[in-house]
Amino acid sequence: MRVTAYMALVLLLAACGGKEQAGKETGGGKSALNISTLTVAPRALAETVRVYAEVEAAVAPEVAAEVSGRITAVLVEEGQQVRAGQPLARLDAANLADARHMAEAEVERLQALVVQQMSQVKRDSMLVERGFISPSAMESSSSALAALQQQLEAAESAAAIKRRDAGKAVIVAPLSGQLEARLVSVGDFVGVGKVLFRINASGARRVKLAVGGEAGERLQPGQALRLSDGSRTAEVKLSEVRAGFDAASRSRVAYAPLPADTPWRVGDALDGELTLSRKTALAVPLPAVVERPKGMVVYVVKDGRARERAVSTGLGSGDWVEIVSGLKAGETVAVDGAGFLSDKAKVKPVEAVDGKPAAGGG
Template sequence: MLRHASPLLSLACVLLLTACGAEVATPVAPRPALVIQPQPAVAAADSYPGEVRARFEPALAFRIAGKVSKRLVEEGQRVKADQPLAELDPQDVRLQLDASRAQLAAAEANLALVRAERDRYQRLIDRQMVSRSQYDNAENLYRAGLARLKQAKAEVEVAGNQAAYAVLRAPQDGVIAQRLVEVGQVVAPGQTVFTLAADGEREVAIGLPEQQFARFAVGQPVSVELWSQPGQRFVGRIRELSPAADPRSRTFAARVAFASTSIPAQLGQSAKVYIAGAERSPLSVPLSAVTAEQGQAYVWLVGRDHRVQRAPVRIGPYGAESVPVLAGLDAGDWVVAAGGHVLREGQEVRPVDRSNRGVDLAAKE
């Protein structure tokens, strides 16, 4: 009996051991994938560095020549309207004023003399004691004396103005943006002494490359990002565009005005101006989202079933962090932002955002 049961027992043991050694298949969890939607065109626009400047920047200069005797303000100092900024040595203009006043006194004395002479001849001619020509001569001397007095008064006013011009004053409230002279320096009339950044509107000064100058125009909308407020962009427009390139940098100077007067822009701040071209696509994606194979760029799209699909795209020039997509994407698409090289067609993924939170692909961002 045991002899016949031995083969059956051995077969049962073999089957039992085989079953114990077999591995049990477990389901594979979907791979997490960082997904984003294509960004608006402003993110793919060209950017140009600039500096915040005042809308009005008058160059301040003396109206007369002279030697600078006093400099009363420093660069960056805030000034009020009519505040003295610098003075010239007043000795020469004071001497000129004294000379003009002396000439005025002489003209007044001469006028009194010729007036008395004319009046005397007037009485004599009434008595027919002098000729008419003698009286006319006295009358002409009186008129000449009257004109000389008027001239002397004007010269005194001019000399007084010249003396006042020896003090340079601020035409309006603002900040001294630039100082170009020192005490002891001799300046000519009209030579810039200070540059004043007047209070009021603020703008951004930029330089535009000559190879792209044709696509810029006055009034063109732009967006401005201040260095002190990264990630926040303000609406603006090109207010002024130079018709000639700078001979050294070969760029065209432009001024960008803010659409609002309440922008917290301070003088001298760094800024970046974004200008979108008309030929650009309204979409862009991060550089890490784009993969290429055999010269064809593509991205991974995530469908509603959480499965990825390769989508060929046509891209524009690469930027620092993003690349414009000229064709192949829609604004509502969800794109795998990184790690596309480890994906395969039809693979199921778990969409997450940058905070590793699940993303509802059916909801709009």
């Protein structure tokens, strides 16, 4: 019985010793953490900003009312092809016709007065020659004639303006193209300068975007713009950047031409990604950078261990971030799973990142 108990004690001690030895071999009994890794190397980075873009006609003159009045007829619709000189709308011309008649009547009145005064000057000239009136009386008649002639010239100019105004009661297309916008309806009262129509003269389109803040100050022609409507994309470049900022939105306006084969129409709204700058620098995927109490760190993997390394980050580009200091090209860092690591933790790389084989497994 004593022998049996002694053998049981020996077996128990042996088992405990085996576990202790196994614990030493595995570093305290903690198993290695599965991670993915990346070999650090220079990478092309792009600084981008999200923008909202609207499609508009590249050449779209605005047809505005040149006289005031009420719209009596609209003769075209949006999307219609129009030719230069084609009537687009009509205004109530009654007041304009009355004004023209009044101006023409004033011209006729002054013409009669001029004729009458010319006869008076002729009579006064004869009377002066005969000594019946003084030369000063003759000068007075001549001055009155000159004043009437000046009034007649002014009245004739005013009448010409009124005749042109009456003709402007019919709004016509200044050039040929597609009617992109109709901004007036029958019954509207419009004043001088009111925009009534927009015509796409060339058929070309462009996008307009507004960018505020520091990014707006960095806009310049030639920057790349990626456009998307959710299913289709296009790559274009800024062709024009307005010098100043819009007073209301504090944004800077820029334009980019659209290729002829793009499907978007005037008025379509698109999402855009504008590239402000490009550079080549050391970079790692975002999950590789972990925020700790002492700052941003990465975990450098070597000989099956993860070593915590403080780093300074720079430009963010999509899912990547620039490493300004703290890493060298060729070093291997943990990516997926980095947030669960601590300094000197055992790791087991099980997956490659960015198409590169897993490394640093020791």
